[in-house]
């Protein structure tokens with residue numbers, strides 16, 4: 164039985180922790196314990212620490228973690244605080260832990276980091292490939308569009324080491340070994356080339372590097388790829404033919420592709436397939452990274468990333484910088500700031516001394532979490548602004564209670580089809596909680612910047628004046644059209660739902676820059692399995708819980724089963740373990756105990772855990788910090804572990 168399909172009781176699973184909303188500010192007292200404080204006292208403490216850091220160690224000793232669940236407007240103000248008040252580009256978010264490789268790979272190929280299609284197109288396509296994506300669990304709304312597409316006649320294929328709930332809806336499931344996506348993609352590319360199925364007209368007109376790509380993939384015969392990936396040669400062949408001969412195809416991926424030490428290379432390997440076949444820039448054909456949190460796309464679009472100003476405009480571009488400098492009356496550093504990954508490294512060296520963490524829980528979400536906690540503890544000054552007292556907040560000098568963006572705040576968010584939509588305050592916030600924007604502006608005020616944002620719309624209009632892609636989206640139009648997709652430069656015309664139609668233009672000027680093939684090579688996971696750590700552990704999500712469990716921890720439900728280590732029936736038998744039995748799980752970095760669950764969707768040698776119950780079982784003590792040098796995303800999807808029985812077999 165595939166455990167994903169089993170509701171199941173909490174069979175010896177530990178009762179997950181429940182979180183209460185934060186209702187008033189907290190500051191760390193002389194005795195080292197967090198105590199209740201007034202807003203005035205907490206803000207003064209927070210601002211004084213930031214001022215001290217800036218004066219003693221310079222602007223780059225500060226970093227902001229901005230919240231991918233909060234609104235665009237909040238992210239705009241958070242990055243403005245970082246750049247104008249603190250004078251640094253050190254601003255990032257959990258985009259780094261998931262789709263930064265997608266943004267880097269798509270930008271390198273097409274000059275823009277957004278997914279190319281709209282959701283609706285999945286309903287009107289002929290083939291859908293879900294690659295390293297468990298959308299049935301992690302993107303249930305998008306999956307409704309997929310199901311409509313299937314009902315309309317589309318065929319779906321799944322590429323995932325686990326036979327997931329998503330894979331059960333697919334016509335074929337390619338169960339590859341973790342970290343072998345590049346050999347699989349290259350073999351599909353080679354088969355398309357050898358079968359004469361390349362869209363030559365598109366390749367010649369709209370791409371560069373085809374010859375080099377063809378030479379690169381030549382060694383990846385079906386047999387060679389089958390050996391490395393574990394996927395039967397016929398299945399690879401069939402997917403290659405199905406993808407290349409489909410009239411319109413959508414290639415969707417998520418973390419199975421990106422959370423690797425070579426995540427950006429993985430993304431490039433998939434984009435190559437759409438370039439070979441011309442499955443991009445037309446209605447119904449495209450590539451889609453399904454983004455993680457409700458507003459991780461928007462956070463990046465708003466400039467809450469270290470290399471871009473709002474509207475995805477590059478910091479290294481002098482006219483762009485000058486535009487913002489004029490509007491903000493400031494000087495912007497002409498260099499990229501630190502990524503989340505680099506921030507944690509800089510905590511180790513002492514280069515980074517103060518962090519303003521808004522709506523992120525890195526103490527539990529970072530790979531190798533023991534190390535992450537140690538680094539956060541070493542900071543001079545940590546301010547956490549959240550809606551719950553997270554593990555990260557428990558390490559803070561000051562804790563500020565915010566309103567929840569999803570129901571207590573006005574503004575906009577942007578989903579993975581680049582659709583900007585309005586959100587509205589519908590509930591009264593608890594206790595003394597204040598809006599994120601309000602808190603940041605109060606802090607900016609104490610540090611010498613008097614910002615007048617009457618409401619979220621005022622912030623949005625400032626952004627519109629600086630970002631051509633958003634200029635056409637007034638609040639009025641967003642309400643009228645139930646959201647609009649960027650790019651939307653015009654206040655009259657409606658934007659087109661998909662990107663890169665230009666690639667099909669015959670006129671070279673209108674066509675613009677060609678899309679280069681990515682010449683990427685296979686590089687297996689860093690954490691190798693061996694006799695001491697023989698199991699490949701991959702980590703991910705379940706339908707019933709959300710990320711580090713803080714937000715989904717507040718309800719009791721028989722669906723929330725707590726953490727397990729999932730094993731296939733064969734492995735469970737060979738280890739002599741049964742469902743519910745506690746075992747020790749150890750990697751080269753740490754060790755946890757967890758009960759066993761049997762999952763027939765796994766293959767021998769592969770184990771699965773989530774990151775949803777870190778207070779009971781801290782999975783990230785096991786994961787490896789090795790990360791993608793281009794995007795900074797850690798290899799959450801591939802650790803080597805061993806399991807040991809806690810209770811001797813004879814008891």
Ligand SMILES: Nc1nc2c(c(=O)[nH]1)N[C@H]1C(S)=C(S)[C@@H](COP(=O)(O)OP(=O)(O)OC[C@H]3O[C@@H](n4cnc5c(=O)[nH]c(N)nc54)[C@H](O)[C@@H]3O)O[C@H]1N2
Pocket residue numbers: 261294295296297298300301302322323324325327340341342343344417418419420454455456701702703704705706707708709710800
């Ligand atoms: N219910 C729920 N929904 C969520 C979230 C949640 O916590 N709970 N979190 C949100 C966030 S932040 C994100 S980023 C998204 C993530 O959404 P997904 O990326 O779909 O979720 P995951 O389960 O992390 O990983 C997807 C799949 O990658 C597969 N995989 C592992 N290793 C490999 C590999 O080497 N190759 C391939 N091809 N596949 C591999 C895993 O088996 C898994 O099924 O979900 C969002 N939605």
Ligand SMILES: Nc1nc2c(c(=O)[nH]1)N[C@H]1C(S)=C(S)[C@@H](COP(=O)(O)OP(=O)(O)OC[C@H]3O[C@@H](n4cnc5c(=O)[nH]c(N)nc54)[C@H](O)[C@@H]3O)O[C@H]1N2
Pocket residue numbers: 230232233234257258260261262418422455456521522523524525527528529530548549550551553565566567568569599702703704709710711712713714773774782783786799
């Ligand atoms: N092992 C393993 N680890 C992983 C992953 C994995 O697949 N495996 N995936 C990684 C990925 S993709 C991600 S995105 C990260 C997620 O990592 P995090 O973003 O650190 O974790 P979350 O649990 O999503 O934390 C969100 C926080 O935002 C707060 N919050 C929600 N709304 C608001 C608001 O409006 N205002 C404020 N101020 N706060 C708010 C919540 O209370 C919560 O504390 O985890 C990463 N870690």
Ligand SMILES: [Mo]
Pocket residue numbers: 257260261262455456
């Ligand atoms: Mo994510």
